[in-house]
Amino acid sequence: MATVNATLTMNSSDLTSDAISLSVLNTLSSATQGGISRVKLATQAIANATVLAPAAKFTEGARIWLYNPATTASAANTVTVSLNEAAGTIVLNAGDWAVIPWSASTRATDMNLEAFGGSADLIIEFGVFQ
């Protein structure tokens, strides 16, 4: 059993008259699954997209971490992530990251975590923790 700490720090001094400065910590206790990996994405469309995590192995509360390590913004460097094996619901441009508390198999219909790239062999870095 292990603990995983996920923190978001958000700052902006010039977006609103009241500067934004927040830090929120989530602690996932008793984690037994997870790790950080990079994979090449197999497709450029949702058909036969790369399965990053099968829903059946996780339940409500699993934490998804996603990162597009590309450094140049372009359509070719965009990663699309699907939470329903169909529509792309999360679009990671170069350098974007995401943290998503996943419904996984608690959802009425199991839907895997899948991703595809804007070009061949695009890389995504990810982890799913529970």
Add this chain to the structure above:
Amino acid sequence: MATINLTSTLNSTGLTSDSIAVNVLKQATVTTGGISRMSTTAVVASKAVLLAHASYPNPTVTSSVYVYIKNAGTTTIRLSVLGNTASNAEDEMSLAPGVWALFPWASGADITVYQTAAGTAIIEHGVFA
């Protein structure tokens, strides 16, 4: 134009033989956004629209639409980024009390929400684009 800094930090010792220590900064240029709270009594049979996609731009390859959501209440909330309003548990995200999410939104459909037990959910959110 304004700048927003979004930093993700992940730490864990003991989960894998190699300790996890991730720190990723995304610095984005945005023109709209802010942090707000709303409340809802929505349950599975009466889902509420948390974010209406028509009110926000679509992302481009150089400008993402970042969504921040935190469950500031005491009951688990479930979200559908596909805009599901049917009376079923076809939701993609689940936020226990205190849990937050941040993701670049495709903004092609509404984000709908409901709580897993009757009451009043408090949701903190922001959309930055």
